[in-house]
Amino acid sequence: MSRPQRQFEAAVRGGDGLAIIDLHGEMDGFAEEALNAAYAEATSSEPPAVLLNFSDVDYINSTGIALIVGLLAQARKSHRRLLTCGLSEHYQEIFRITRLADFMSIFPDESAALSELQAS
Amino acid sequence: MKQIRHLWQSWRRREDSDARPQASLRSQVVMLDLDIVPNDPLVLYFQTSPGVVDVERLEIDSPVLDSLRAAGVKLVVPLVSQGELIGMINLGPRLSEQDYSTDDRKLLSDLATQAAPAVRVAQLARQQQAEARERERMEQELRVARLIQQTLLPHELPNLPGYEIATYYRPAREVGGDFYDFLYFEDGQVGLIIGDVTDKGVPAALVMATTRTLLRAAAERMTYPSPVLERVNELLYPDIPQRMFVTCLYALLDPASGRLRYANAGHDLPYRRHSSGVDELRATGMPLGLMPGMKYEEKEVILSKGDLVLFHSDGLVEAHNSAGDMFGFPRLQETMGQQPGDDTSSVIEFLLGELASFAGDDWEQEDDVTLVSLRRGVTKEVDKEPQVDERPAVESRNRDLWQRDWQVIAEFELPSEPGNERKAMEEVANRVQDMEISATRMEKLKTAVAEATMNAMEHGNKYRAEIPVHIQVMTVDGALGVRITDRGASQPIPEAELPDLEAKLAGMQSPRGWGLFLIENMVDELNVLTDDVHHTVELIMHLQKEGE
Numbered sequence: 001m002s003r004p005q006r007q008f009e010a011a012v013r014g015g016d017g018l019a020i021i022d023l024h025g026e027m028d029g030f031a032e033e034a035l036n037a038a039y040a041e042a043t044s045s046e047p048p049a050v051l052l053n054f055s056d057v058d059y060i061n062s063t064g065i066a067l068i069v070g071l072l073a074q075a076r077k078s079h080r081r082l083l084t085c086g087l088s089e090h091y092q093e094i095f096r097i098t099r100l101a102d103f104m105s106i107f108p109d110e111s112a113a114l115s116e117l118q119a120s
Numbered sequence: 121m122k123q124i125r126h127l128w129q130s131w132r133r134r135e136d137s138d139a140r141p142q143a144s145l146r147s148q149v150v151m152l153d154l155d156i157v158p159n160d161p162l163v164l165y166f167q168t169s170p171g172v173v174d175v176e177r178l179e180i181d182s183p184v185l186d187s188l189r190a191a192g193v194k195l196v197v198p199l200v201s202q203g204e205l206i207g208m209i210n211l212g213p214r215l216s217e218q219d220y221s222t223d224d225r226k227l228l229s230d231l232a233t234q235a236a237p238a239v240r241v242a243q244l245a246r247q248q249q250a251e252a253r254e255r256e257r258m259e260q261e262l263r264v265a266r267l268i269q270q271t272l273l274p275h276e277l278p279n280l281p282g283y284e285i286a287t288y289y290r291p292a293r294e295v296g297g298d299f300y301d302f303l304y305f306e307d308g309q310v311g312l313i314i315g316d317v318t319d320k321g322v323p324a325a326l327v328m329a330t331t332r333t334l335l336r337a338a339a340e341r342m343t344y345p346s347p348v349l350e351r352v353n354e355l356l357y358p359d360i361p362q363r364m365f366v367t368c369l370y371a372l373l374d375p376a377s378g379r380l381r382y383a384n385a386g387h388d389l390p391y392r393r394h395s396s397g398v399d400e401l402r403a404t405g406m407p408l409g410l411m412p413g414m415k416y417e418e419k420e421v422i423l424s425k426g427d428l429v430l431f432h433s434d435g436l437v438e439a440h441n442s443a444g445d446m447f448g449f450p451r452l453q454e455t456m457g458q459q460p461g462d463d464t465s466s467v468i469e470f471l472l473g474e475l476a477s478f479a480g481d482d483w484e485q486e487d488d489v490t491l492v493s494l495r496r497g498v499t500k501e502v503d504k505e506p507q508v509d510e511r512p513a514v515e516s517r518n519r520d521l522w523q524r525d526w527q528v529i530a531e532f533e534l535p536s537e538p539g540n541e542r543k544a545m546e547e548v549a550n551r552v553q554d555m556e557i558s559a560t561r562m563e564k565l566k567t568a569v570a571e572a573t574m575n576a577m578e579h580g581n582k583y584r585a586e587i588p589v590h591i592q593v594m595t596v597d598g599a600l601g602v603r604i605t606d607r608g609a610s611q612p613i614p615e616a617e618l619p620d621l622e623a624k625l626a627g628m629q630s631p632r633g634w635g636l637f638l639i640e641n642m643v644d645e646l647n648v649l650t651d652d653v654h655h656t657v658e659l660i661m662h663l664q665k666e667g668e
Contacts, residue, residue, distance in 0.1 A: 061567075061570055062633075062634035062635040069624050069631040073624070073626075073627060073631070089560070090560070090563035094567070094638065098621065103621070
């Protein structure tokens with residue numbers, strides 16, 4: 001079984017108001033474990049919102065979409081907002097087509113997400 | 121009846137000049153709306169005698185001529201293109217009340233010579249636009265009909281220990297109203313439904329959806345097939361559009377005893393193959409929605425080990441070959457008896473093989489073909505994992521696309537290993553980078569190629585590295601095509617499920633299942649072709665999209 005060219009990694013930052021998960025690499029089936037572990041870590045302090053930072057993700061496939069759907073389902077169950085930033089135009093469109101965009105706010109970058117969160 | 125409209129006429133109305141002398145100095149352009157039958161003598165005269173025609177001097181018995189005179193027309197300049205009358209310039213009397221001069225006539229004649237071809241081109245362009253819009257509308261409707269059907273057909277086969285069930289469904293290009301369904305009851309019995317709505321397209325798909333729901337609701341409340349059909353008929357009759365009806369067979373299997381009870385609302389009779397031959401499972405009843413108060417005969421058989429029942433729709437038996445012969449019931453019955461293998465998927469494969477050799481390569485599928493086979497196994501009854509295959513089926517939307525003169529610009533193979541869809545994607549992108557394709561569309565193509573390759577590796581080749589996925593990159597005038605082929609044709613392909621994000625978020629649908637949906641939304645056309653061994657997905661991207 002060949003590995004993808006670039007291993008997926010997810011790192012958690014932030015604290016009470018917002019946890020940020022910086023995603024790196026390719027979001028496909030190989031990303032599942034790291035993504036779910038990062039989400040569990042990010043939500044351990046029960047933040048009201050989690051921001052997924054896609055600025056260093058260059059490939060998302062349908063399995064990756066399914067993983068995001070899984071996170072979104074978890075987030076909704078615990079009444080937590082899930083936000084995204086750093087998605088390329090192409091993947092923003094895919095988020096619109098799949099209607100993920102109806103359930104999670106899409107921001108161009110981290111600072112835009114933060115200022116919206118502070119304003120609300 | 122041929123109608124020539126929008127005929128321009130410059131004229132002056134006498135009654136106006138009498139009443140309002142001021143107005144008489146203004147010329148008016150008025151459209152005459154004439155109904156002209158093609159064999160009107162005036163039309164023939166215009167076609168054979170080009171040039172300016174003096175209406176008052178003409179001695180022809182023609183309703184059109186009468187209308188022209190009544191409207192005060194003095195001169196007619198027919199516009200004739202390639203021997204066909206395509207318009208007329210009609211003139212009333214000159215404003216100066218003098219006769220038209222020789223120069224006037226010459227000018228008009230020259231004008232007509234110039235104008236006729238231009239008007240013709242404009243007419244053709246308008247006609248083509250209208251036809252293109254109509255085609256677009258029909259394609260859209262077919263898409264909706266197919267989506268409704270694919271969404272409502274079962275996505276999984278029943279997991280019945282000791283039984284094998286296989287299905288095959290292939291919609292015709294103009295989607296018909298075929299459907300099948302499986303119902304599961306608490307006592308372990310399983311309902312099998314196969315039906316066919318008359319008519320095609322969206323109306324058939326909607327009636328199919330309604331019937332399916334009514335059947336499910338009735339079967340929930342009533343134990344036996346016959347009352348279920350009676351009830352559905354009563355409910356359907358007042359609501360079904362005129363001249364539409366539904367043929368439907370409902371069979372209820374008790375897996376433990378092998379008892380199969382069935383009632384039939386005018387559907388093609390199923391065949392049972394057993395140790396001493398092949399016979400029909402006959403039960404009488406009128407189609408659903410035709411008349412109220414219908415009764416349905418109910419019969420039952422006991423399936424012995426090794427017995428097989430084939431439920432089918434008329435798309436198979438009514439298939440015609442190029443000589444105009446029909447596949448027919450006797451051939452179906454005979455073929456079932458000849459089939460050497462004895463598992464359910466092989467009976468379907470065998471029948472499809474027979475159909476292919478009967479109908480020939482250029483078969484134009486007229487109606488949906490649906491086959492459901494049920495066989496009681498001879499081996500020890502072991503609990504099998506349910507056969508879930510997420511790969512959705514899409515039939516070729518537009519089979520003539522396969523006839524396009526594609527030029528293959530690249531061809532390569534990749535082992536079926538997880539992650540290789542990225543290699544496929546990069547390789548295709550490399551091969552087409554010199555073509556005039558926008559960055560946005562290139563991204564879409566890449567996603568579609570990756571998803572289709574992943575489906576091929578996972579569902580077609582079961583991630584067996586030694587079976588490669590074959591990829592062809594092709595071009596044709598203004599379009600780019602990618603064909604992705606796996607070797608998964610031997611397995612029946614379940615139908616596509618329309619991803620429903622709400623259901624997924626609520627845990628009622630698997631979070632997966634986005635692949636085909638993405639592909640469909642990324643490319644301009646998606647076609648699927650299956651032969652005995654291979655399964656090919658064709659992605660087509662137009663190089664320039666309108667508005668880009």
